[in-house]
Amino acid sequence: MTAALSELPATRATNISIQSVTKRYHRAGKTIHALAETSLEFEAGKFVSLIGPSGCGKSTLLKIMAGLETPTSGRVVIDGKTLTGPQDGVSVAFQKPTLLPWRSVMDNLLLPIQISGKRIDSGIKDRAQQLLKVMGLEDFSGHYPRELSGGMEQRAAIARSLISRPSLLLMDEPFGALDEFTREDLNDELLSLWAREPKTLVFVTHSISEAVFLSDQIVVMKARPGAVHEVIDVPLARPRHRNIRNSQEFYDLIRTVRLSLEEAKAGHDVEPNRKAS
Amino acid sequence: MSILEKTPQIDRPGAITTTAADELPTRLALTLKSTSFRAGVIAIVLLVGGFILWNVATDKEWVSPLVVAPPDEVGKALQDMFATGAVWKNLGATAYVTLIGFFVATAAALLVSFVFVFSESLQKAIYPFLVIIQTFPKVAIAPLIIASFGYGLLPKVVLAALMAFFPVLVNAMVGLTNINVDQLNLFKSMRANTWQVLFKLRIPNAISYILPALNTALVLSLIGTIVAEFVSARQGLGFAIQSATQTGSVATTYALLIVLGVFGAMIWVVMAILNRVFKNYKQ
Numbered sequence: 001m002t003a004a005l006s007e008l009p010a011t012r013a014t015n016i017s018i019q020s021v022t023k024r025y026h027r028a029g030k031t032i033h034a035l036a037e038t039s040l041e042f043e044a045g046k047f048v049s050l051i052g053p054s055g056c057g058k059s060t061l062l063k064i065m066a067g068l069e070t071p072t073s074g075r076v077v078i079d080g081k082t083l084t085g086p087q088d089g090v091s092v093a094f095q096k097p098t099l100l101p102w103r104s105v106m107d108n109l110l111l112p113i114q115i116s117g118k119r120i121d122s123g124i125k126d127r128a129q130q131l132l133k134v135m136g137l138e139d140f141s142g143h144y145p146r147e148l149s150g151g152m153e154q155r156a157a158i159a160r161s162l163i164s165r166p167s168l169l170l171m172d173e174p175f176g177a178l179d180e181f182t183r184e185d186l187n188d189e190l191l192s193l194w195a196r197e198p199k200t201l202v203f204v205t206h207s208i209s210e211a212v213f214l215s216d217q218i219v220v221m222k223a224r225p226g227a228v229h230e231v232i233d234v235p236l237a238r239p240r241h242r243n244i245r246n247s248q249e250f251y252d253l254i255r256t257v258r259l260s261l262e263e264a265k266a267g268h269d270v271e272p273n274r275k276a277s
Numbered sequence: 278m279s280i281l282e283k284t285p286q287i288d289r290p291g292a293i294t295t296t297a298a299d300e301l302p303t304r305l306a307l308t309l310k311s312t313s314f315r316a317g318v319i320a321i322v323l324l325v326g327g328f329i330l331w332n333v334a335t336d337k338e339w340v341s342p343l344v345v346a347p348p349d350e351v352g353k354a355l356q357d358m359f360a361t362g363a364v365w366k367n368l369g370a371t372a373y374v375t376l377i378g379f380f381v382a383t384a385a386a387l388l389v390s391f392v393f394v395f396s397e398s399l400q401k402a403i404y405p406f407l408v409i410i411q412t413f414p415k416v417a418i419a420p421l422i423i424a425s426f427g428y429g430l431l432p433k434v435v436l437a438a439l440m441a442f443f444p445v446l447v448n449a450m451v452g453l454t455n456i457n458v459d460q461l462n463l464f465k466s467m468r469a470n471t472w473q474v475l476f477k478l479r480i481p482n483a484i485s486y487i488l489p490a491l492n493t494a495l496v497l498s499l500i501g502t503i504v505a506e507f508v509s510a511r512q513g514l515g516f517a518i519q520s521a522t523q524t525g526s527v528a529t530t531y532a533l534l535i536v537l538g539v540f541g542a543m544i545w546v547v548m549a550i551l552n553r554v555f556k557n558y559k560q
Binding site: 063068086087088092094095098101102111114115116144146 | 457459460462463464465466467468469473477478481484557558559560
């Protein structure tokens with residue numbers, strides 16, 4: 001299925017360092033502490049998931065990494081450069097597909113290329129067609145978003161986020177609105193794309209099994225204020241086949257993450273000052 | 278991936294020939310039950326009923342012939358109008374002013390809305406004045422406009438454009454600024470510049486807001502034109518209605534109103550076609 005993409009030149013991956021970042025919002029005279037001091041290192045080429053309850057600041061952290069929000073203090077360093085705004089080579093996939101309804105699927109895919117001012121040549125069109133093929137959308141390039149199902153729209157959005165070969169892909173709960181079966185299909189497709197074109201991938205999710213299946217590392221976060229509770233390594237071998245979901249190792253990891261999440265919640269509710277272990 | 282399956286069309290008349298004979302009554306029953314069929318029947322009943330009522334009311338002189346002209350006389354007046362070609366001269370003059378007023382208003386409104394998008398302080402400074410102009414009854418200032426701009430084409434176009442300007446401006450402003458946060462973030466994350474956001478996001482987004490306003494604007498432009506023709510004109514439907522009323526030819530007035538109605542319906546059809554063409558722009 002992914003054979004078509006193997007001809008493409010390999011992309012590079014990016015190192016990200018989050019250094020003492022905090023975020024506070026001021027709304028209607030109140031200060032909302034979205035993110036307490038957070039430091040994290042994302043190694044180049046790794047797949048890292050951020051997981052945690054609502055209000056744990058995982059989406060805020062992702063927006064800061066995308067350059068869409070500025071941290072109240074601290075800084076984000078990408079490949080040695082301090083982030084000042086949205087960067088080249090960084091792609092964002094949102095919770096909603098966010099396709100433009102007046103553009104066909106193909107024209108939605110080509111939008112990032114047009115915005116970057118590059119010429120749309122046959123090479124780019126071929127790449128778009130290949131991405132659509134991997135996503136099972138090769139027959140829909142001329143269709144409009146309103147003619148697609150939710151899963152198909154999200155597939156097109158992911159293809160769009162990959163068109164310009166980003167070295168860092170930031171995904172904010174991209175499969176949150178999809179049913180379990182579609183979600184598992186898209187998990188497989190995302191992993192095979194990621195294996196073909198190495199890149200650092202930061203993935204926000206609510207689903208423990210999705211995080212375990214996809215990631216090299218899972219960052220467990222806690223809420224009010226948002227903070228990192230624990231970073232869990234996922235030593236499952238790659239490439240990962242969907243069968244590993246039934247393995248004992250997979251179950252054990254799910255339990256580890258679940259316990260960590262419960263601990264993060266209890267730490268907040270019962271002992272606010274308890275240090276994460 | 279069978280999600281794209283078309284919804285089955287139930288009351289397609291062509292399908293009857295291809296279905297088995299025993300299914301035919303069911304299909305016919307479905308057709309008779311369908312909303313569009315029922316709406317069509319009701320519309321025809323209303324039209325025929327209204328016509329009969331009109332005939333009887335004038336025949337039995339329930340209403341004065343000075344107020345309501347009998348259908349046959351209206352028909353004759355229509356016939357005369359087309360025979361002499363007077364209708365084309367008047368309709369042409371009215372359509373000409375209406376369209377120019379409409380295009381001037383639309384162009385001006387779009388231009389102002391772009392300026393407002395780029396400068397919020399200009400918007401805040403100028404918008405209150407526009408609201409005052411809008412709330413002012415423009416029909417009341419028609420004689421003043423005629424007096425200031427002379428008796429030619431200009432005063433009529435000014436009045437028509439004044440009527441049509443505001444709805445386009447308001448909807449264009451909303452369409453250009455009411456942008457989905459995610460879509461704006463997407464453009465920011467791609468490092469799009471102001472012009473790219475304008476041409477690739479704001480303007481396409483505004484189209485579905487502007488289209489219904491164009492419909493309103495065209496109708497208002499027509500009203501402005503007619504009023505201007507009432508006050509001062511030597512041709513046009515407004516002028517013709519005015520002179521027919523003054524000379525007491527009620528049938529001619531009615532015939533002119535019918536022409537005006539058909540013209541209005543044509544505007545509606547054109548706008549419906551435009552809406553279809555731009556159907557993908559709905560968010």
